[in-house]
Amino acid sequence: MKKILVIGTGGTIASKQMGEGLSPALSAPEILTFVPEVKKYCEIDVLQICNIDSTNVSPAIWQDIAGAIEKNYDGYDGFVILHGTDTMAYTSAALSYMIQNSRKPIVITGAQKPINIDGTDAKVNLRDSILYACDDYSQNIVLVFDGNVIAGTRAKKMMARSFNAFHSVNFPILARIQEEHIIRYIPYIPMRERVRFFTELSDSVCVLKMIPGMKEGMLAYLFENYDCIIIESFGVGGIPDNMLDKFYEEMEKWQEMGKFIVMATQVVNEGSNMEIYQVGQKIKKDFNLIEAYDMTLEATITKLMVLLKRYTSYPDLRRSFYEEINYDILCAFERV
Incomplete structure (x- = not known):
């Protein structure tokens, strides 16, 4: 028995x-x-x-x-x-x-x-x-x-x-x-x-839920206290135009400081795909952003809490994020 x-x-x-x-x-x-x-x-x-x-x-x-x-x-x-x-x-x-x-x-x-x-x-x-x-x-x-x-x-x-x-x-x-x-x-x-x-967990993960008209300085404010920000954007994903100038101005500096941004969607089903619209495609390519695709928010958060304790370099963290664990993500095209 x-x-x-x-x-x-x-x-x-x-x-x-x-x-x-x-x-x-x-x-x-x-x-x-x-x-x-x-x-x-x-x-x-x-x-x-x-x-x-x-x-x-x-x-x-x-x-x-x-x-x-x-x-x-x-x-x-x-x-x-x-x-x-x-x-x-x-x-x-x-x-x-x-x-x-x-x-x-x-x-x-x-x-x-x-x-x-x-x-x-x-x-x-x-x-x-x-x-x-x-x-x-x-x-x-x-x-x-x-x-x-x-x-x-x-x-x-x-x-x-x-x-x-x-x-x-x-x-x-x-x-x-x-x-x-x-x-x-x-x-x-x-x-x-x-x-x-893997029992070590980072406490430096934060979620920013986009709302129409959000002030452009929110990301800079959050990066003062967190190493990784998950941006819950609209639809299939993107950054509103009013935040783009600040985003481009600060993103390179944030990456040099070892900060990470992961793009996700507020929509529960079907996931994100930043390649579809201009508001998402350009920034993803320019900064090689990590995208959560079809993952749940709960999985995205907790996976990053584990990975931030294991990896400090962006390429290593990005590669490990896209490795499938317990059916969590379907994006074989990102595993390079």
């Missing part, structure tokens, strides 16, 4: 109604008492990292989770992380870059309603997650929610309250779980390389 380590971090799945609203109160062992049937799948041990609302999740929590998995990696066949939904997509993306080439499944799940109330989705999500973690053809970091198995780098919370809260963005779901059956859509390709852990 396989051994699974369940890691508790809090979230709605662990919450109870308190005087001022829902708040995490149940420990991971208490949560498991609501799904006694999972004992038929595997042996389960439990580790409580924290018990917080996921709004309060930070990179330090990701480091604690990754560190716990690294410490216990050889002793278990898989891992299930109980997590709040609000930042679950960030955590699943972060762990995808912090724990690479895992032959063992690392599953992240949670719920839209606490496990101790009627009509909760928590029991099904937890049961599905443990079932998936026990399967011989499961590997890498995934998010399991409402029967969907989503690559850790492709998950995004799209619904605030509905049970089908998470969607797979710009990539198919990996599998569907129905009545204890796993229906796979992506062929299983065993990991050939050994697992690698």
Whole structure:
């Protein structure tokens, strides 16, 4: 029988109604008492990292989770992380870059309603997650929610309250779980390389969301405090004309200082392509800008947090950014 380590971090799945609203109160062992049937799948041990609302999740929590998995990696066949939904997509993306080439499944799940109330989705999500973690053809970091198995780098919370809260963005779901059956859509390709852990994270990544009429000095202001700025532009990507003069004036200086700009889009589906319009094509070619293409914002942010700790040169960081990790990006033409 396989051994699974369940890691508790809090979230709605662990919450109870308190005087001022829902708040995490149940420990991971208490949560498991609501799904006694999972004992038929595997042996389960439990580790409580924290018990917080996921709004309060930070990179330090990701480091604690990754560190716990690294410490216990050889002793278990898989891992299930109980997590709040609000930042679950960030955590699943972060762990995808912090724990690479895992032959063992690392599953992240949670719920839209606490496990101790009627009509909760928590029991099904937890049961599905443990079932998936026990399967011989499961590997890498995934998010399991409402029967969907989503690559850790492709998950995004799209619904605030509905049970089908998470969607797979710009990539198919990996599998569907129905009545204890796993229906796979992506062929299983065993990991050939050994697992690698990258637990250092940069705190110098910032997102600038473009709005019409934004002041031209915003980039210079942000670069005083951050080494990497992700610009969430409009449509397929570009810089507004009123910011271009300042951009050209300062960009060479920023690059000489070791600063990085990554272009992304505010549009969730289909991704960016700066080659389409003049407002994007020229600046991308002039400065060899990195573009996020079809990546989620959560994946873009967390990938850069890992890479900034590994690389200081622009060519090295750019090359590594375009290397596919856990299905995160489709842009083979950039891998030169």
